[in-house]
Amino acid sequence: MTDMPQADAGPDRTPRPDTGRRRVVIVGGGFAGLACARELAGADVxxxxxxxxxxxxFQPLLYQVSTAALSPADIAVAIRRVLxxxxxxxxxxxxxxxxxxxDARVRLKDGGHIPYDQLVLATGSVYHYFAHPEWRDHAPAPKSIAEARRIRARLLGAFERAESCPDPAERRALMTVVVVGGGPTGVEMAGTVAELARYTLRxxxxxxxPAEARILLVEAGPRLLAAFPPDLGDYARGRLKRMGVEVRLDQPVEAIDDGGVTLAGERIDAATVVWGAGIRAAPGADWVGGTADRTGRLPVTANLSLPGDPAIFALGDLALFEQDGKPLPALAQVAQQQGRHLGRALRRSDAPPPYRYRTRGDTAVIGRHAAVYTYGRFKLTGRLAWLLWSIAHVYLLIGFQRRTLVMLQWVWRYLTFERGARLID
Amino acid sequence: MTDMPQADAGPDRTPRPDTGRRRVVIVGGGFAGLACARELAGADVxxxxxxxxxxxxFQPLLYQVSTAALSPADIAVAIRRVLxxxxxxxxxxxxxxxxxxxDARVRLKDGGHIPYDQLVLATGSVYHYFAHPEWRDHAPAPKSIAEARRIRARLLGAFERAESCPDPAERRALMTVVVVGGGPTGVEMAGTVAELARYTLRxxxxxxxPAEARILLVEAGPRLLAAFPPDLGDYARGRLKRMGVEVRLDQPVEAIDDGGVTLAGERIDAATVVWGAGIRAAPGADWVGGTADRTGRLPVTANLSLPGDPAIFALGDLALFEQDGKPLPALAQVAQQQGRHLGRALRRSDAPPPYRYRTRGDTAVIGRHAAVYTYGRFKLTGRLAWLLWSIAHVYLLIGFQRRTLVMLQWVWRYLTFERGARLID
Known part of the structure; x- marks a missing residue:
């Protein structure tokens, strides 16, 4: 089926190397990769x-782990279990x-390799600190469980230290939280930190x-939620203001260090800085020697394969897929749809048909009863948008137990502002 | 109220140093310390x-975190929240x-100190590796959240590695789990690992x-659950055997290293070794220069104070309290009762009355439907004992949300053998 392994490629690590069937190798068990694998279940592949x-x-809810509302296990499920x-x-x-x-094979870190007939790259994205990789240490981003735990420990630990801090200026810094980035992640994070401080810890x-905590949301551009219609960004800003969040627009971050941030020449001492500003595709592009765009995405053809290599596909955050002249955004629903589309197509041995994204609308949550939702020209804010956001996220969660438990915790939290996961590790 | 701080004792870190009321300082927020503080709520102290x-x-359920059944946050609650x-x-x-x-003050690591009028030491216990502290690295014990996570990652990681391991002997070692110690912790751990392998991962x-995993429970003494009547130990052994656990009695561990254990001259290769063999009081005895017993416990008088120092008390696992000529065991219910007793007494300013332990019975769980319970001469095994165990543990859990969610997960797991927290960190 494939070449014999060469000395420098190490041993063949394929589980069950002898099935004789067409072999599809998927790299990445996120929304795209998992959806693709599920569609291929039971196929002659x-x-x-x-x-x-x-x-x-379930990355879209990691910010809730960062703010002690959910436990890591509430938003994670063993890939083996799903499949x-x-x-x-x-x-x-x-x-x-x-x-x-x-040689049509994937190399592994342990020295082995796995040959493929078709390869699906769905490696997702990581947070990107632009020209300042050193900011990562000072401003973790809610992208992995370990980072979410780090944010949680910092946030809760700062209030603990403030309680026993005799110096007023230092106490102020301990009670200051700066969230960088006015996209959905930053808005969600700022809103939920405000709720934590004003209600849960009260x-x-x-x-x-804790209600006197200073919470800043900093955005380099002129408005929040830039991917949404302007009035929704204005709504988010207004809601956040009412929740006590200071929103700073047009203020790019100039420096981040151990003790705080510098914005437009202004120094802000803050014990907790959270990053939600930019993402970059994970290093799938380097592997295939493709020409990536400036955020590391691999341009793909209409059927999601690499130009010139119909056996390799890129999905989700890794793929630069243009539709109606614009690249699709890095969203869970895009990744999941692409995964499903490709999975269905790969059941057959002929080339996959062209893909087209069908949005179910975009949504971002600001806090209790406050969210935005947009679908084409239709726009919605407030309580109903919040309900839609909740339903959409619960629906996306995989596995019955997850859904029920997360739902119960949300309902509980909704009624009481209580947080169940206040662990400083 | 107390001496002026001296230069070498650092600043006074008392929150609200000026209340003018009698000050009770409690070290440790486990069962004993927390119960004591709760009883003192609202008192003129x-x-x-x-x-x-x-x-x-909630340490008695940490083994369930180690085996992916519960999340850390399910069995932990912010001390501030409780109080x-x-x-x-x-x-x-x-x-x-x-x-x-x-000078009647407690020294802190950050260089400060806190003066007390009365001091309650409730620092609990740690796992003890006898003369082999180096075993700790190879055989973690379920005593803290970090260690429970480590056990969970090892256990699940070993099955993952076994799946891709071509060498039969190595695969066998990866699928071997050795639990050291035949007390309640060891029995609970071996039973739940067996259920994980035989049902959950199937x-x-x-x-x-995974059902072919080899699970050994190793005990140096002649029987399991030595603190219980002999026939209950025999029952536990029989149940574990039926669950596929190899029980080794009279076999002290001679060596533990990266690759396994040596028992009575026999080498057993095992990727996962879990320690549940012995505990030692946490270092409260060193602080007060008291004469501790060989497991670090501080002998206390009938009213839980140190002999010769009526202003200092020791509770729970740290205290060596003799009743009817025998020391009380290191149990959550002992700690909690002592904490309550002392807390009630300290509301008044006179010396606390003598303490007497009133058992509500002892229980240990082996697995689904299998537990032992003993109360004086009354003994119970099987389904009803299991129900009692469940009720007792849920009852002990603090906070309403904890109880409900843990109960729901138990019910769910009971019906499905599903585990919700299969995270390798």
């Missing part, structure tokens, strides 16, 4: 899904380091009043 | 509760490094069958 982690993570009935799918816990296109301290 | 962690941990209505109680997140008895792998 051997599927190998490779991921560095054993779990699929356990798919007898033709093998899940491999391994890190991919490259792709040998000439009454738990004796010397400080 | 200033209470300062110091803990290294921001959360109270938020107790306006006379301050919670301080800090590490105690010593006690100056002459069908999730393609090349290995």
């Amino acid at each position: 051997q599927v190998v899904l490779i991921d560095r982690r054993n779990h699929h993570l 356990h009935k798919a007898g033709n799918v093998d899940v491999v816990l391994a890190e991919v380091t490259g792709v040998d296109r000439a 009454g738990d301290f004796r010397r400080i009043d | 200033q209470v300062v509760l110091i803990d290294r962690r921001n959360h109270h941990l 938020h209505k107790a306006g006379n109680v301050d919670v301080v997140l800090a590490e105690v490094t010593g006690v100056d008895r002459a 069908g999730d792998f393609r090349r290995i069958d």
